[in-house]
Amino acid sequence: MTQPVTEEQILEPVAATTPGMLRLLLSNRVAVVAGLVVVGFLVMGLLAPALAPYHPNAHHPEAIRAAPFGPAEGGHRFLLGTDSLGRDLLSRIMYGARVSILLGVVVVLLTLVVGTGLGMLAGYFRGSFDAVMSRVVDTLLAFPFLIFALAIMAATGPNLVALVLALAFKGWVDFYRVARGDVLAAREADYVTAARGLGASTPHLLFREILPNIVPPLIVLATLRMATIIIAEASLSFLGIGVPPSIPAWGTMVADGRADVASAWWIATFPGLAILLLVLSVNLFGEGLRDILDPRMRK
């Protein structure tokens, strides 16, 4: 089990410095591959207008439900086939990555900031603010997400702003709980007392002393939440209450292909695979990050 420790290992400080972290991350093959896949999807989404062979909503009446990997039909080639309206699946998947990633990033950033901010305040100041906030959070946790999302989306109709709010409604709770717990621990840490002993003000303590120490678990949580949000958005779109129909989204595409699964399996399968691959990669990348940022998880 125990391997001999080489001199290099002894001299190498396991530092919290960026180069050290990067090296650790690179040594985790799974995380590297997962990260590359995520970057791939990101590039694909960003460059969709340039990369996609067709406009995502362009109809090709001559090639309805064209099979994937087939020969060119009517001068057009559809690598992943077309759907029931003759739209190119590959182009739609490329554009669909935009909505998934954009919503994921926006919702995660929003919930990260809100949840961390409130959690830090509650954990640091305790008292009635903490008591009230924590009850609110408990209530939200007991609240069925899907029913809430259904209600809000039904009321407003499918639109992106409402979708962001519906997804963020409960999402900040996780950040709140992690931030609050870590601040509770950090505020009692000796280095915080020491900083107070040096005359540091409360904002200084919160943002300069405590925040840097609670960031790693929050980053990991943000990555993992991103996967959840992508799934949630796809689910809502699948139910027809997520992204407006004019914007190509993977969830909508799966729903579109549902009826034809027996005859044209590719219509629902490829967007489903895209969801699977992106979410899996984000999760694996997040776990790789966790292993690096949390020394206890290191093997």
Next chain:
Amino acid sequence: MGETILEVRDLHTHFSTYRGLLRAVDGVGLTVERGETLALVGESGCGKSVTALSIMRLVRRPGRIVRGAALFDGEDLLRKSNAAMRRIRGGRIGMVFQDPLSTLNPTFSVETQIVESLKVHGAARGREARERSVELLEAMGIPAPQERLRAYPHELSGGMRQRVMIAIAVSCEPELLIADEPTTALDVTLQAQIMDLLAEIKEQRGLAIVLITHDLGIVSQFSDRAAVMYAGQIVEYGPVAELLEEPLHPYTQGLLRCVPRLGRPDVPITPIEGSVPDMTALPPGCRFAPRCPRVEDRCGGEMPSVYRAGPGRAVRCHLYEGVGEPECSRESG
């Protein structure tokens, strides 16, 4: 006697716990002259650290300073505004804590942390702050200070970390340094080095030091006067040489019997019988009575007064009634 820099009067700090009110500091009074070292001695849990934190107003809930005064250079710290207090902390009063690894923020380099403390107090910024940091580390006897500045706390040895902590504590030229068990977390060979460093800084900068420790060896070598604390009260104080040579309070006597004497193998080491009282249910009389070898009938029910016993010496014990004159009344507690 020189000029008094710190005078603590009748300080009471209580913690409300689930088991009841805990009187961690119960009527402590002490004075520190400019340029001297006062040792605050006692077992763990006797309230010496809370006394220090109270002076700095760093006690947090559920702890509360109930009454008393801490006159620093004539002004009561306990009545200052929070902003004024922040300027004093780290500015005019520096503090060094027990465990240098946990008191340095793990996420920042040494340089950032020193520069930060200089910036907070407006002592220096930018390039000047960086130069000051190098000077400080050099003064703390840290070799290759330029390289050490870039190090993170976990990359430094224990002694090095404590030197950095001291550098930060004295960075803004304080007049008083409160050192809370500065060497307890270090191994013995480093203890002497760090204490020598503190003594040197004290000489050079004319600092007054409140040295909190449970180590009588350190007390005898590095302090001018000592105050012995037991269960939230100071039971005896006086010049170190006399206090250690001829301890008056049975507790101080007991403490000294716990320490091996070099070159005196014939003197047995005797522990103090019993244990520290439950701080939430203190006996009504003398707090040491249940463990005291010279306990009398009234000790259990009557709080002893503080009696003067020779120049600069005082003791809280019934045995000295009539020998010295009472210094203060029996109240408190």
